[in-house]
Amino acid sequence: MxxxxxxxxxxxxxxxxxxxxxxxxxxxxxxxxxxxxxxxxxxxxxxxxxxxxxxxxxxxxxxxNGTPGATQSTIDALRALGVFSSAPDTVLEIGPGSGRYLEKTLKECAPGRYEIYETAEPWADYLVDTFGVVAQPTKGCSLAATPDASVDLVQAHKVFNTLTFLGTSRYLFEMARVTRPGGRIVFDAMTETCLAPDTMRTWATEGGDGHDSYPAALPRRTCVDLFASLGCTLEASFLARMGVASTEVLVFGKEA
Structure with missing residues (x-):
């Protein structure tokens, strides 16, 4: 490896x-x-x-990235947790980029509608043409084009470790808003679970210059408490490789 x-x-x-x-x-x-x-x-x-x-x-x-199989390992873990077993009919992904998680998600389930919010127009156009997804207008940190309680699975992979705290916070509120009761919210963040002293030293000495807020940390307790206040419960979590270390993937379920 x-x-x-x-x-x-x-x-x-x-x-x-x-x-x-x-x-x-x-x-x-x-x-x-x-x-x-x-x-x-x-x-x-x-x-x-x-x-x-x-x-x-x-x-x-x-x-x-030099991390063979990293995307598939995340998808495998989500499958093992039953994220795809409910056969979500509507999926929304924030920042799919090249579509590497999108493509593997589509192999796990067959949603009738897959919405994306992607700021890079060439990649958004490619995903629409290749996978038939719906590219929603992207402005700021909003999912405004998606109605309340209309999505079965909302996900974001390798996104929130690149955003400012306020940008991520706004997206988290939006994710809870658009998720239907009984639906799931999946995203990864660089929580304190990923930031032991040795890991911080590795980021500081080997992580390069970064860009803007990258890599951005997000307190795990903050995520859990926020979603609890929005009627969502943490169901599971696991680590996923990123850069010189890892992020934590969090899986929330919205109360039915």
């Missing part, structure tokens, strides 16, 4: 070197509304994945 990457700054540098060897160059998208396409350029990534003979998701896990 490859050693995990060393933070977003190191990741960007490594990706640029890898793509450069294949004859590609990383440039900032001119039609991007801000987001994953700033450091995961659509066309270059797609060409590099094809050149490597990998799916986009596997290319990002195996080559770019």
């Amino acid at each position: 490859k050693t995990p990457g060393k933070g977003t700054a190191a990741l960007r540098s490594g990706v640029k070197r890898l793509l450069g060897r294949a004859g590609f160059d990383i440039v900032r998208s001119t039609n991007n509304r801000g987001g994953v396409d700033d450091f995961l350029p659509f066309e270059a990534t797609m060409r590099a994945a094809r050149s490597a003979g990998l799916s986009v998701g596997d290319y990002i896990d195996d080559v770019m």
Whole structure:
């Protein structure tokens, strides 16, 4: 197994070197509304994945992040927890990016509707064309285009560790709002469970320069208490690999 990457700054540098060897160059998208396409350029990534003979998701896990199987291991854990066994008919994902979690979610269940809120327009267009999902208008940290209590499964993977505390907080309120009674909310965050002293030292010395708020910590107790006040109960949690360490995946159920 490859050693995990060393933070977003190191990741960007490594990706640029890898793509450069294949004859590609990383440039900032001119039609991007801000987001994953700033450091995961659509066309270059797609060409590099094809050149490597990998799916986009596997290319990002195996080559770019240096964490082979990381996405699938999260999906496997969610399956074991019964997240997909209720056959969610409506799924919403915040910040799907390249769609590596989206694609594997669709293999686990067959929702009649899959909504995405993605700020990187090239990736959003790709996901709509490839998977037939519905790209909702994305503005700020709102899920305004989605009605109250209308979604069976709301998820966000590797998103909240890149946002400010207020941005994440606004999304958490929105996730609870759009989830139907009996539905589930799944997301990962860099909680105190992931931040032992040795891990903090690793981030500080090997995690690169980061970008803006990345990597951003979020107190676990804050999440649990907030969702409890919104009628949601923590059902399970587990660790998932990210960068030089891990994040904690939290699974909440909304009271029926």
